[in-house]
Amino acid sequence: MSAINVDAGRVRRQILGILDAWGMAPDLAQTAADIMVETDLLGVDSHGVSMLMMYEEMRGSGMLSLQARPAVVRDRGCTALLDGGASLGHPVSAMAMTLAADKALAHGVGVVGVRNSHHFGAAGLYARMASARGLVGLVTTATRGMTLVPPRASTPVLGTNPLAFAAPAGRNPPFVLDMSTTTVAANKVKVYHLNDKPMPPGWVVDPAGQPVLDPQAGMDYVFKRPEGGLTPLGGSLDLGSHKGYGLAMMVHILGGTLTGGSFSPIRNRTQRPGDPDNIGHFFMAIDPDAFRDEGEFESDLDAVIDTMHATAAADPAKPVLVAGDPETATRDQRLRDGIPIPARLDAHIREICARCGAEYVLQ
Structure with a gap:
């Protein structure tokens, strides 16, 4: 189309x-x-x-309270907890990372949790907010849906549970890693459906663990059916994907359990129509100057990035990239086109x- x-x-x-x-x-x-x-x-x-x-x-459905404003619930030195008011997660998340960055500049590190939020978009945007202020940023979030099928299981339990990490360089754009703990984010399946494109094998599996390529079937398994769903990072449901499954649990512990956010399989047992999802997020900012003399971290990271870029490419037409490079190139192109x-x-x-x-x- x-x-x-x-x-x-x-x-x-x-x-x-x-x-x-x-x-x-x-x-x-x-x-x-x-x-x-x-x-x-x-x-x-x-x-x-x-x-x-x-x-x-x-x-x-009454789940969103779009008139609500984010509020500070706790503030203890280098940490804080915010309440999103059951509104969209973007405003409270921007506020949380701004506060985490302020605390990092004052104390060396800032950690801010968010409870009672909803979907906040791409985690990498908030990590980039930290790097734009010369800080290292780490972001995780719990999720609303149950889409990840654990190894040895036939039904999904966890969500995509993304995490993002950004670090500022000197001459180079920041290093920005933004990833889900499933092989692909659930909404990536939606993008393939919107574009009517077959999905790559390994993204979605049926209850028998067999790959699903049709985007409509993929949408059904990920968003509607109680069985089948996304594979953990690693792309399979054998023992080799246990690390991706464990990573997804770690992200939920930081973004959900630590902040007081809900765990979907438990929430769904008691959630009434119109009740908010109570999604939790986690934001951390670190000031490199707390560990290094001013400019040393950025200079060393430039050297790391330069080394990666200079690595001999298997295909000269496809040079070696680092995390953040594809997004930077896409942004330039989309600003133009x-x-x-x-x-x-x-x-x-x-x-x-x-x-x-x-x-x-x-x-």
Whole structure:
């Protein structure tokens, strides 16, 4: 199916118009829209404007409280805990990383947890906020859905449970690792469905552990059916994927258990219609100057990145990259050419605008 390329400013206007029509406070809506557009610019199409469909569904069910404002619950030196008010996770997460960075600059390290939140987009955006201030950033989050099928299991229990890490260099762009603890993020399946493309083997399996390639079937297994789902990092359900499964549990412990966020299999037993999901997030910022003289960390990281880039490539046409390089290149290209909006997604956005009374502005 064909796609249209849309200027980033126009995509931001579209998101902002919809959030405004839904009644979100203007300053919080601006934060959410900025983060969602930046996510699309970086090429993370699964977590940007395409999330409006899920947000509309959550709003319609009464789960989202878009008028709520983030609040500080605890503040103890280099740590803090925020409450997201059961609204979208973007504003409270931006506030949390800003606070973590402030604390890191004051104390050497800052750790901020968030409870009672919802989906916050791409974890890497918040890690990048730390690196933009000269800090090392680490972000994890619990998740709403149960999509990860553990090794030896036939049904999903954990979510994609992503984590992100960013570190500032001197001459080079920051090192930014943004990954799910499943082989691929659940919403990546949605992107393949929107583009009507077959999925690579190893992403989704049926209850018998067999690979699922059809994107419609993949959507059913990941988002609707109680059996089958995403594989852990490692791409299989044998003992070799236990490390990815363990990593997913570690991320939940930091993002969910530590912050007071919910664990989906337990929450689903008691959650009533309209109850919020109580998603938890974890943000940490570290000041390199607490360990090194000023500029030494960035200089050494430049040397590491330069060494990786200079490594002999198996294919000279495909030089060795480091984490963050593909997103940086995609951002440059999309700022120039626009953000691709698949025809199916464009149709969904038109329908959302019609339902909420927002102006459709993508074309």
